[in-house]
Amino acid sequence: MSYDVEKYVALDKKHVWHHLTNHKNFEPAIYVKGEGNRVTDINGKTYLDAVAGGVWTVNVGYGRKEIVDRVAAQMMDMCYFANGIGNIPTIEFSEKLISKMPGMNRVYLSNSGSEANEKAFKIVRQIGQTKHNGKKTGIIYRDRDYHGTTITTLSACGQFERRMQYGPFTPGFYSFPDCDTYRSKFGKCEDLGVKMAKQLEEVILNVGPDEIGGVCCETMTAGGGILVPPAGYYETMREICDKYGILMLMDEVVCGVGRTGKWFGYQYWDFQPDIVTMAKGVASGYAAISCTVTTEKVFEDFLADNTDDFFRDISTFGGCTAGPAAALENIAIIERENLLENCVTMGDYLLDGLKGLMDKHAIIGDARGRGLFAGIELVKDRETKEPLPEPMANAVVGAAKAAGVLIGKTSRSFRGFNNTITLCPALISTKSDIEELVAGIDTALCTIEQKFGL
Ligand SMILES: Cc1ncc(COP(=O)(O)O)c(C=O)c1O
Incomplete structure (x- = not known):
């Protein structure tokens, strides 16, 4: 299909306010077709999409007719009724999801990662109000983590630039240090996970255990730099949280539903979370859906004799049936095509390829990730680990696009550290x-090294 490119570009520039975009001297790109893991722009150029729709979303790839058919049939049967009433896809999806999350039991639906996390925070706060005499309403978040765009x-955002x-922000949020192993102040040691997690206890004691009701972490930090916590980290955090009666909230908005090679990233550690949130990969972008999943124990705190004490929260579009219908088929595809296994195998292959590039490109300081959640941190100097300046890192992304490969980058996140390429x-x-992806990155790095004399 051909399009009037000039017309659409002009109309985009005239009326569309793009996300996270400075519109001063902005030239829009327009994508018109997605198939498998390729997207085609309005000029007919096709790219390998290594950003899953830009922000870790299209996990099962574009053009999945089976998802489209299931959603279409569901919308003809029953497109919507507010979530106070049951519907078939929500019931079936909740059962399926819980079968992938031993120890969890209740699924609360909404529409975005931000909203799912807001629900999680409201759950913590209401438990504080009803079960702890208004105490334990505070929430600790981690530096470099992101949990959404609402105030x-x-x-609870550990990324200054976001x-x-x-401000002014909602009170009652406190931060603790990030889980960056590449730049860890503890260096490389056997018990790094334990040491890093123990930094949480210092904050709990500083604020006061009576004030803190929850700790919220991205299981693996995504937009803050592809940071995978070390072994022992979450197990230690669980012990600390149990000691002080604190709920553990795992934000799986990026890692959830297969991205790291397990259904959920937290399943790489041996502990039980209290609340898990997810969004992007739940339906791979075919419909808007997010989930706040809790244990039965958390849910029971809302079985109220008093009419004020149940969870008095609603999300209008949490009643759309397109979301759970798409999510059911998304999970079915992952099962049918063994995509978790493929994610692990291809993730290892990708990481090997990225590490291989380190021999050729001194500006790669570190290559890291888990499954198909990966990144390379670009530095000016491997010894000092001085970050590559952001304009140069941006140029790498541009050069990769010119070579036909869409790659991402930490952006508007952690000041001075927007130097990690995300894949x-x-x-x-x-x-x-x-x-093809590794070759595209190789080409892009060569181009930029030459351009900036690196
Ligand atoms: C880890 C994490 N949590 C939450 C969110 C917020 O999700 P949404 O943009 O759907 O509100 C994001 C979005 O990028 C995210 O990466």
């Missing part, structure tokens, strides 16, 4: 896709 999720200019190709990626 309260930004109050927060700045949006999240679809879980359907093949060996040759990964080779």
Whole structure:
């Protein structure tokens, strides 16, 4: 299909306010077709999409007719009724989801990652109000983590550049140090996970255990730099939280539903969370859906004799049936096509390829990730680990695009550290896709090294 490019570009520039975009001297790109893990722009150029729709979303790839058919049939049967009433896809999806999350039991639906996290925070606060005489309403978040775009999720945001200019914030949020192993102040040691997690206890004691009701972490920090906590980290955190009666909230908005090679990233550690949130990969972008999943124990705190004490929260579009219908088929595809297994195999292959590039490119300081959640941190100097300046890192992304590969980058996140290239190709990626991706990055790095004399 051909389009009147000039017309659409002009109309986009005239009327569309794009997300996270400075519109001064902005030239829009317009994508018109997605198939598998490729997208085609309005000029007819096709790219390998290693950003899963830009922000870790299209996990099972584009053009999935089976999802479209299921959603279409569901919408003809019963498109919507407010979530106070049951519907078939929500019931079936909740059962399926819980079968992938031993120890969890209740599924609360909404529409975005931010909203799912807001629900989680409201759950913590209401438990504080009803069960702890108004105490334990405080929530601790981790530096470099992101939990959403609303004022309260930004109050729990460890990325300065996302927060700045949006205060004043919701009170009762406190931060603890990040889980960056590459730049860890503890260096490399056997018990790094334990040491890093213990930093949480210092904050709990400083604020006062009576004030803190929850701790919220991105299981693996995504937009803050592809940070995978070390072994022992969450197990230690669980012990600390149990000691002080604190709920553990795992934000799986990026890692959830297969991205790291398990259904949920937290399943790489041996502990039981209290609340898990998810959004992006739940329906791979085919419909808007997010979930706040709790244990039965958390849910029971809302079985109220008093009419004020049940969870008095609603989300209008949490009643759309398109979300759970798409999510059911999304999970069915992952099962049918063994995509978790493929994610692990291709993730290892990708990481090997990225580590291989380190021999050739001194500006790669570190290559890291888990499954098809990966990144390379770019530095000016491997010894000092001085970050590559952001304009140069941006130029790498541009050069990769020119070479036909869409890659991401930490952006508007942690001041001075927007130097990590982020990669999240679809879980359907093949060996040759990964080779093409690594070759595209290689080409981009060569171009930028030459351009800036690095
Ligand atoms: C880890 C994490 N949590 C929450 C969110 C917020 O999700 P949404 O943009 O759907 O509100 C994001 C979005 O990028 C995210 O990466």
